[in-house]
Amino acid sequence: MVAMKIRYMKDNKSPGVDGIPPKLLLEIVEQISIPLATVFNLSLEEGIVPLEWKEANIIPSFEKGSRNKSDNNRPVSLTVVVCKLLKRLIKDHLVYFLVKNK
Template sequence: MVAKKIRDMKHNKSPGVDGIPPKLLLEIVEQISIPLATVFNLLLEEGVASLEWKEANIIPLFKKGSRNKSDNYRPVSLTSVICKLLERLIIDYLVNFLVKNYLINPSQHGFLKAR
């Protein structure tokens, strides 16, 4: 599952605080997927996350209008790519569980695939 998620990631995105770009994970996916899965499972069993994963680089992203006005920018948080990978795995697992057990209303369409 970890290897598949790494391959499915957008690899042109910026690295987070840890400086690890998604493209690097793709290049070493065969070597890193099992160790990452082990770390992810340990973190989930312990119920703790790395303090570094809670940090983010905040950068201003231009929206529209004059570049001289600060109102025309919005903040973007660059967090750890590995943390985002774990979050994506958890989200997919939870949504799959909820759908399979009919815990999501059939009229729910937002944030669900193929709806």
Template sequence: MKDNKSPGVDEIPPKLLLEIVEQISIPLATVFNLSLEEGIVPLEWKEATIIPLFKKGSSNKSENYRPMSLTLVICKLLERLIKDHLVEFLVKNKFIKPSQHGFLKARSCLTNMLCFWKMSQSG
């Protein structure tokens, strides 16, 4: 978890959570496991603060902004844990082909392009 991210509706910054991680890790794990076992996400975790994020162009035009949802850091942490375990399972059980580059660690559009270029040069 990066400590410079914006807090969510609860206004608890990630930096604070990182400072008290030893005190909250067991209670958080309990809440996470209960949520996963029951298939229920606390209502508070579904709330978000929507802010406009500037893209490009004139800052006077509303179309040059996109909405950004600031959700709870704790909810984002659970989402990351689920994603990491799911990707690990898919890779380990060979449900993701070696040619897959998006959304995997150390793989990107650039690595995909380099592999494609290498294959085209050898053929």
């Protein structure tokens, strides 16, 4: 499931604070999917998320109007790609459970 989720990731997204871009994960999907699954399972079993996964780079994202006015930008959090991957896996399992059990 981890390998499948990695393959469906968009490779043009920005990396988080760890500097690992999605494109790198796509290039090494066969080598990284089992170790990532192990880390994910351990994290879920122990109920602990690595502190680095909770950090984010906040950057301004232009909305409309003049680029010079701060009111025309909104903050965007660039979080760790691996953490986003885990969140998507959890969401998929939760949605499946809820649909199955109505």
